[in-house]
Amino acid sequence: MSFENNSNGNEKEERKYSHERNKSDELQLSRTDMNMLIMNYLVTEGFKEAALKFQQEAGLQEPALCSSLDERIMIREAVQGGRIPEAIAMVNSLHPELLDNDRYLYFHLQQLQLLELIRAGRAEEALAFASATLAEAGANDANALTELERSLALLAFPDPHTSPFADLLLPSHGQKIASELNAAILKMENQEYTNPKLCSLLRMILWSQSELDKHNIKYPKMTDLANATIGQPK
Template sequence: MAESKKAIGMDVWNREFQEVTVRKEDMNKLVMNFLVTEGFADAAKTFGFESGTKPDIDLATVKAGRMVVKKAVQNGHVLDAIEKIHNLDPAILYKYPKALFSLEQQFFIELIRYRRIEEAMIFALGALAPMAEQNGFLEEFERTFSLLVFYDVANNPVSDLLKMSRRNETARVVNEAILISQTNEKEAKLYSLLKMLAWVDKELDKKVTYPRLQDFSTCELEASDMISGCHTFSFSSSHPNI
């Protein structure tokens, strides 16, 4: 017979929560990291002024760098995006071949979108195919290349490549490469913490029953007889509350 799981009541849960202290400086750094990583340069500047928290990188490189590249990709201006990346750091696209392939792939897609078929064919065979073969992207190349087969580019099995979501995905991959080159991080620390929290919840579920969070965004607890709402941590910091 399987051993029954240990139960942790709300009284114990709340008592343990009350003993947790989070430094305000650490929370502010987490917020600043999120704002910088997501590209909210103006908000990061204001937050830094009000909280006394310094960003790890020059905010000018965020606003005039990553975000400009992201916007160019989302608008379908791939060559412009590549030029801007080279202005930031010529080595980025050579160090991160996935980002380079994604941009070249997107350029091919834009040629197809505007029915520049001959140019697309030449580019695919002369640049995209060798890049895909060299870096292990052949399957993705073949799927993208199949756009040439269909006369109606808007209604075919790979028409999703022509949607805005594809531009956004390319922008995400490129943004990640630039971010890693500048900060050695591919995403905001907040996302990593949430992933860790989800993993801990899953592991804890195997061993005990406890007042489990039902919704991370609202901090609502699972059972109706349990206290809902986020726990208020105590902060030890000289900075004012933000």
């Protein structure tokens, strides 16, 4: 009898899961909508050539390219290439008031310049630059001070790349600041979207799953965002 009850319970769980998957399938984006999300990401982040090529391959209408797209591409390349003074000069030429109004963003760019000196092993120049350029920001902003301390802590290690703060030297850190700067430029130009819709959707997924987990609710969980892998409720 207990076996039958267990069997019936498993069948109910399977039917419930099947129903949930069917509902999930009904909410799936169409290929056109997904292509538009990808296009929005490429245009917003400033990948012009990729956007135009994707437009041709996906059969979409020509993307609406922002007037500053070429400038944003050059600025992103300068930031990710470690050419921070060049990037700052281009930003000041494009929007002179941007970095004056957003001092935390300006601090992040100067922090990248400090990290480039540390990466090159120019410790004395790094300390002098931090003292002359970044100390004031650290004194006025607790978050900036913490980030400055983490950056300077790299100098305490013979090989900064093996330190607990080595994440600051990874390409992903420069990419993060480049995206932050890109969004700030789009905001200055009153663009509707300053961050890709795809990124907003992924953040919403993570937040929703976190809330469901807090309440111990079973649901088809996305276990791998990169591959969109959805696991069976446990």
